[in-house]
Amino acid sequence: MAPVLCANCKTERALIKRPKNHAKLCKACFITVFEDEVHHTITSSQLFYPGEKVAIGASGGKDSTVLASVLKTLNERHGYGLELVLLSIDEGIKGYRDDSLETVKRNAVQYDMPLTVVGYDELYGWTMDQVVETIGKKGNCTYCGVFRRQALDRGAKMLGIKHVVTGHNADDVAETVLMNLLRGDLARLSRSTSIVTGDDQSEVKRSKPLKYSYEKEIVLYAHHKKLDYFSTECIYSPEAFRGSARGLIKQLERVRPTAILDIVRSGEDMARLVPGDSPSSCACKGQNTASSAPVEDDIGGCGSSSGRTPGNEMAAMDKQLRENEAHEELEIDVAKAMSERKLNGSEKQRDLPIRNGNSASKGVARQVRGNCKRCGYMSSQDICQACMLLEGLNKNRAQIQI
Amino acid sequence: MADFKSATAGSLTLTRPCVKCRAQEATLDSRSQAVCRDCFTKFISAKCIKQIGILGKETRPPPSTTNGPPTGTRRYLLGLSFGVSSTVLLHLLNDNVEFQLARGRSAPFELTVIHIDDTPDNQTDHDHPSPSSTAAASEIILAQYRARYPRFTFHSVPLSSALANDPLEPSSSSSSSSSSSLPPPPRLKEAAATTPTAAITMSNTMSTTTTAASRSDLERQLTRRALLAQARARRCQALLLGHSTTALAETALAEAAKGRGFAVPWLVGDGAAPSTSPPLEGGEEGAGGGGVNNEDAGAGVVLVYHPLRDALRKELVTYAGLVDPPLTDLIDGGVQDSKNGGSPRAAAGAAVVSHKDLSIEEVMRRYFAEVEENYPSVVANVARTTGKLVRAGEGAVDGERCGLCGMPLDKDGDERWRGELGIQERTGTGPGFGNRLCYGCERSTAG
Ligand SMILES: [Zn+2]
Numbered sequence: 101m102a103p104v105l106c107a108n109c110k111t112e113r114a115l116i117k118r119p120k121n122h123a124k125l126c127k128a129c130f131i132t133v134f135e136d137e138v139h140h141t142i143t144s145s146q147l148f149y150p151g152e153k154v155a156i157g158a159s160g161g162k163d164s165t166v167l168a169s170v171l172k173t174l175n176e177r178h179g180y181g182l183e184l185v186l187l188s189i190d191e192g193i194k195g196y197r198d199d200s201l202e203t204v205k206r207n208a209v210q211y212d213m214p215l216t217v218v219g220y221d222e223l224y225g226w227t228m229d230q231v232v233e234t235i236g237k238k239g240n241c242t243y244c245g246v247f248r249r250q251a252l253d254r255g256a257k258m259l260g261i262k263h264v265v266t267g268h269n270a271d272d273v274a275e276t277v278l279m280n281l282l283r284g285d286l287a288r289l290s291r292s293t294s295i296v297t298g299d300d301q302s303e304v305k306r307s308k309p310l311k312y313s314y315e316k317e318i319v320l321y322a323h324h325k326k327l328d329y330f331s332t333e334c335i336y337s338p339e340a341f342r343g344s345a346r347g348l349i350k351q352l353e354r355v356r357p358t359a360i361l362d363i364v365r366s367g368e369d370m371a372r373l374v375p376g377d378s379p380s381s382c383a384c385k386g387q388n389t390a391s392s393a394p395v396e397d398d399i400g401g402c403g404s405s406s407g408r409t410p411g412n413e414m415a416a417m418d419k420q421l422r423e424n425e426a427h428e429e430l431e432i433d434v435a436k437a438m439s440e441r442k443l444n445g446s447e448k449q450r451d452l453p454i455r456n457g458n459s460a461s462k463g464v465a466r467q468v469r470g471n472c473k474r475c476g477y478m479s480s481q482d483i484c485q486a487c488m489l490l491e492g493l494n495k496n497r498a499q500i501q502i
Numbered sequence: 503m504a505d506f507k508s509a510t511a512g513s514l515t516l517t518r519p520c521v522k523c524r525a526q527e528a529t530l531d532s533r534s535q536a537v538c539r540d541c542f543t544k545f546i547s548a549k550c551i552k553q554i555g556i557l558g559k560e561t562r563p564p565p566s567t568t569n570g571p572p573t574g575t576r577r578y579l580l581g582l583s584f585g586v587s588s589t590v591l592l593h594l595l596n597d598n599v600e601f602q603l604a605r606g607r608s609a610p611f612e613l614t615v616i617h618i619d620d621t622p623d624n625q626t627d628h629d630h631p632s633p634s635s636t637a638a639a640s641e642i643i644l645a646q647y648r649a650r651y652p653r654f655t656f657h658s659v660p661l662s663s664a665l666a667n668d669p670l671e672p673s674s675s676s677s678s679s680s681s682s683s684l685p686p687p688p689r690l691k692e693a694a695a696t697t698p699t700a701a702i703t704m705s706n707t708m709s710t711t712t713t714a715a716s717r718s719d720l721e722r723q724l725t726r727r728a729l730l731a732q733a734r735a736r737r738c739q740a741l742l743l744g745h746s747t748t749a750l751a752e753t754a755l756a757e758a759a760k761g762r763g764f765a766v767p768w769l770v771g772d773g774a775a776p777s778t779s780p781p782l783e784g785g786e787e788g789a790g791g792g793g794v795n796n797e798d799a800g801a802g803v804v805l806v807y808h809p810l811r812d813a814l815r816k817e818l819v820t821y822a823g824l825v826d827p828p829l830t831d832l833i834d835g836g837v838q839d840s841k842n843g844g845s846p847r848a849a850a851g852a853a854v855v856s857h858k859d860l861s862i863e864e865v866m867r868r869y870f871a872e873v874e875e876n877y878p879s880v881v882a883n884v885a886r887t888t889g890k891l892v893r894a895g896e897g898a899v900d901g902e903r904c905g906l907c908g909m910p911l912d913k914d915g916d917e918r919w920r921g922e923l924g925i926q927e928r929t930g931t932g933p934g935f936g937n938r939l940c941y942g943c944e945r946s947t948a949g
Pocket residue numbers: 106107108109110111112125126127128129130
């Protein structure tokens with residue numbers, strides 16, 4: 101058999117079958133095409149402006165390492181004029197971050213980018229180890245998730261930077277779309293697909309330049325570019341709905357490689373169809389810039405984990421829904437079901453809310469935004485989640501000290 | 503319905519009384535309750551009747567053609583796949599009619615039952631083994647349905663009718679009773695020659711080179727389109743589909759996984775189908791044959807309803823076995839396979855199948871079989887919430903709907919989309935009609 105030639109340059113031998121569309125490419129073309137696609141996402145979504153100072157949320161993992169590498173390359177190649185810095189969060193879990201922070205420190209040298217490491221203790225007065233000591237193993241992922249969600253923004257604010265980019269990829273977004281469909285959480289569905297979260301009014305804007313990049317291609321890119329990254333897995337298991345969605349996506353991808361991208365597309369489209377949201381064609385008036393959503397998205401990682409063992413969350417929701425049915429509340433909607441569940445405080449949960457309680461605003465995507473009265477962080481409630489959790493923790497600490 | 507009154511004696515000796523009637527032995531578990539056979543079948547029946555009642559209010563009898571007072575009865579069309587759900591729906595509809603007639607009332611609706619025969623038309627594909635045997639097989643199954651439900655009329659219609667100018671034209675596998683004064687049916691090849699979409703669609707649908715996922719998707723879209731075309735041509739007010747709660751949840755996620763998120767509210771909710779019949783390709787050439795009939799038929803609004811939307815698939819499987827004689831004799835010609843009648847477990851644990859041979863629908867079916875087993879209310883919730891999404895593009899006219907599936911095109915979505923597949927994206931699609939297909943159909947016609 102004659103060697104297959106690259107579908108792009110048609111001269112080099114094809115060595116890579118793209119996970120995204122099974123196109124056969126040579127190594128150089130794959131790297132170029134991958135970068136070109138991210139460039140396309142950045143320009144068509146108008147993610148940056150010249151001279152903008154942008155913090156890359158860097159964990160040392162493959163996604164954020166590839167993001168840093170690609171942004172550096174594109175910034176130089178296309179003259180974005182960005183001032184790129186690395187921003188890492190240290191949760192304060194002994195041993196957990198040691199290796200990944202070392203990786204980030206090397207990345208900072210390799211990419212010639214300044215690095216700032218911000219600890220949970222600096223941001224919240226608590227390391228995760230201290231949290232676990234206080235509340236035990238169960239439920240600590242709630243804290244980790246809530247704290248982490250805000251940590252990058254707070255860190256950026258400390259540095260006077262208004263834009264944080266994260267390494268969330270297409271698989272993460274697709275997973276979140278399916279998860280929210282499974283949970284019947286339309287409000288969150290409509291928020292989870294935006295490439296940009298936060299807007300001009302929010303202090304820190306967040307975006308996901310790799311939103312359309314396949315995880316497998318990110319791995320390939322890192323491999324072929326010989327990038328220095330640290331493979332970390334979130335040490336906590338994902339909550340049931342996310343875990344379930346993740347497994348489903350892997351199967352779908354095997355049946356049809358484009359499925360991941362197709363789910364992202366569906367998620368974007370369905371987001372515009374959420375009742376209470378602006379209906380598609382009329383409201384956006386040809387406004388093609390990326391739509392934005394409140395910053396409290398919960399995409400990826402253990403950010404949304406409830407810290408319960410897998411299966412429990414689904415079981416709890418099933419039980420709640422069944423009770424609702426039994427009470428002949430035939431018109432319940434999930435937002436209500438979820439918030440009721442939260443109010444009831446299901447088993448093993450402290451009397452602290454698991455998630456942002458904005459699901460109380462039924463199916464409304466863009467809820468009224470405000471700021472936390474305590475810390476000023478953007479929140480749909482008077483007191484933001486982190487401050488709520490901290491209150492509980494600090495009470496606990498006070499008691500122990502007494 | 504008639505025979506359970508006699509069986510209520512001796513309730514004192516019951517070991518596990520039914521929680522609903524307390525009069526009979528509980529033999530089944532229904533939504534965590536121990537119930538008897540009669541209460542279970544009544545429960546399923548009631549769920550269906552409730553939806554039929556809602557539909558009945560939406561479909562007041564049509565006015566007479568002479569502008570007089572309304573005279574006719576409601577006219578519905580049922581899509582029959584020979585699977586469990588549509589067979590159970592047929593049975594329940596028949597029960598409903600008999601119940602009304604037994605009370606001296608008139609039949610609440612007229613029902614035409616249509617089976618879409620998706621076996622390849624022998625005119626289109628020489629690569630397939632002679633399909634006449636399979637077409638005949640579906641006729642044999644249909645005869646069994648006719649024998650059991652003589653009240654209704656049954657037709658088998660080829661899938662290719664989805665793209666025909668006149669969906670009522672008789673074809674090889676159809677026993678249609680439509681007027682014989684129509685010109686002879688154009689064979690599919692001729693139809694395909696005048697309609698580029700038809701050509702590409704059919705070749706893709708039937709080709710062995712496309713993936714199972716694309717083939718299955720296109721078959722699904724065309725089946726729906728064919729059923730809607732039948733409903734319009736036969737002047738039915740509503741198309742009834744047998745989807746269970748589970749099937750609707752599967753549909754929502756499968757369509758999302760195929761990039762058809764925009765169409766999900768149209769597919770999962772109840773209500774009017776997109777305004778008129780899907781536009782036929784190449785109006786200038788296609789104007790030749792049978793167009794009049796089609797235009798006529800497209801005038802009416804067709805509602806799409808899922809009367810079994812509140813029953814789980816496993817409940818319908820149970821129900822099919824409880825009916826006397828069991829519907830299982832009828833379903834798929836009495837052949838029980840894991841796909842339609844077997845236990846979800848069996849389906850999920852079925853022999854290893856190559857991923858290339860799996861469709862997105864099959865992946866979802868396996869997935870939801872497990873979720874349904876453990877978390878039935880989560881399944882119901884998926885169906886309920888996705889059905890609440892807003893239907894966009896309601897007023898779309900010809901040219902604003904997909905040339906293949908007939909769904910409104912999502913112009914905003916197309917404009918906003920940043921996730922292009924990159925090179926090799928449209929190698930499978932011909933020029934000139936990419937802009938007429940929706941995202942999902944483009945995906946499936948690309949291979
Ligand atoms: Zn090349």
